[in-house]
Amino acid sequence: MRYTRIWLITVIFFTALVLAACGGAAEQAPAEEEAPAEEAAAEEEAPAEEAAEEAAAEEEAPAEEASADEGDCSSEEVFCVGLVTDVGEIDDKSFNQSAWEGVQIASEAGAQVDYIETGDAKDYTANIELFAQNGYDVIVTVGFALGEATAQAAATYPDIDFIGVDQFQGETIPNLTGLLFPEDQAGFMAGALAAQLSESGTIAAVLGTDLVPPVVAFKEGYEAGALYMNPDINLISTYHPGGLDVAFTDPEWGASTAKQAIDQGADVVFGAGGKTGNGALIEVAGNEGVFCIGVDSDQWETVPEAHSCLVSSAMKLITPGVGELIGMSNAGEFPGGNFIGDVGLAPFHDFDSEVSDEIKSSLDEINAGLMDGTIETGYNPG
């Protein structure tokens, strides 16, 4: 009795395995025809072959696939770009996503691109190695946390160009460029806008953790910009109290902190901290007469739930920065050292009529002042 049962289960198990194998092949083919951006253009040559291999349920099938990639990337003709995220996700509507969009600019120009999402901060080196050992030409690593792993990899693989988003380079390695942004200037613009929009005289910032220097830069710049416009402004800035693992992925905390600030009279809220900041923006959207300001990218596109409050966003133009650097690498003009990307305020979208010409011209003046150095944000990370 018991033995029949075990046999039955064994049979079911192997049937399931075989079905899974066949199903896999059937599913795989159309998926590849849709040609997702991350699939190699060159790989399209052999979908039939691959499907046949996988139908036979051979263990080597994926290995073959990998070696096909390898051959492509290490050859001179194929330009391959890989991206390694920090412990955020590729669709974080911010940082990693912007960088990935920059890589996709290169893919439109014919490059083969792929990404790896990092789940554990200790895997940064291993994930970079995966691209390096498969012959990728450019590797983009996103976030200051990958700085050390990237610098080490750049020293090990002098023939590969590395782009480190938000990674300051103390000493110049010719095949490693840190893509940096003056976040304090973007924050300054946002603060100046907030101070002029506020009628209550109280504005707030809901922030990711102060363990991450760019967040501190945004905050310091925001406060300096607000005080520049209105020395009597009341500022409520709150950092997420948790560790790095939760600080950017806690929209509930962002929402409740934004709510508290509104209860204390704030009528403009700056949300800067990944999903935590997005939580603040969405909370503000439910409050009449309160404005919100997004961060990193134009969050009008990425957080549609916040349309009813989102005046603008303090942008780091990561996408064009990454795209430009990849182009330079392809052209053999990779700069090395630090490369300063652009920052600025996103368009006002629906609020264009509510932002007076007076405010707009003052923002233009501030922007010019920040550019030529006559206005300083006072932020000094030293």
Place this chain on the structure above:
Amino acid sequence: MTTQTDSKANISQWLMVFWRSAAVPLVAVILALLVGAIILLISGANPLAAYSALAKGAFGTPIAFGRTLEKATPLILGGLAVAFAFKGGLFNIGGQGQLLVGAIVAAAVGFGIDGLPFIIHMPLALLVGSLAGAVYGAIPGALKAYTGAHEVITTIMLNFIAINLTDFMANGPWKDEGIVARTPAIAEAAAIPTWGNIPIGFFFAVVAALATWYLLYRTTIGYEIRTVGFNSNAAKYAGIGVSYTIILTMAISGFLAGMGGAIETLGVVGRYQPGFNAGLGFDGITIALLARTNPIGVIPAALLVGAMQAGSSQMQFDANVPFQIIDVIQALILFFVSADMIVRWIIRVKPEEGEQVTLSTSWG
């Protein structure tokens, strides 16, 4: 069947015992992989390609195998911490906090002292880090013993305190030069070396597992701990110091978790850096349940989960499957182990006596 000799009877008896205790976790893993395969199919990926890439990333090369052992090390110790407390009737959710405290204190000993020889410095950093975890674990033990505060609540709260305390130390008094919030690198003499690709810390974890088993089943203290866990009123009646035993149980549990953190610092990261130990202590709960709180069973359970974590990047790269599927499979394993009625119904294995895992007891 064949003629039965004594030795054959012994072997089949032994196999029977093994099957009884290992059947549920084994079948749970297989079921979880099957359900995972279905999820992969629905999302348009090829499960065989994904799983073989996973295996390649975990065992395919000596480097990959080394990473699997490296990942398994803190999981073994985190799992031991939870399993040990279970035996004493306590649910230690504070493994994460104890691990963080162990990790940062080991780092402090590692970078704070200079000029000691390896033979003293490394063991000292490891021991002090583990002891810090023990102290941090003893706090909820004392709260439980003297005030009756439930350890589930206090350990969760202490996790938050540990996260913020370690972040503060790494971004304040113990901060390295530069803008990154982390401690300075540990001295070379404090580092746990690797043997080729094999991290030596893994063997410390295995020894800890054997020692934990010995302590629980071959010593008076272990007997007392298990008695208190089984029925604290009866233990009291039998003359066992229940308060003392509870504190000791939590201290040893914290010691094991702290040792996990210390090995991470000394053997893998090389310093304390916020965010680099995220979730390790919580994975310990998964491991302990998968091992059915058996200290020896913790080793294969940790190796399995460690292998999945180590192979997940290769799986992303080869098969374009997001690493989050690993979390799904882990959660499914946990589901099938916890809901063991499902598994038992499928394979008709009776629960082994005394090996039932009770997740929580009544409050107070």
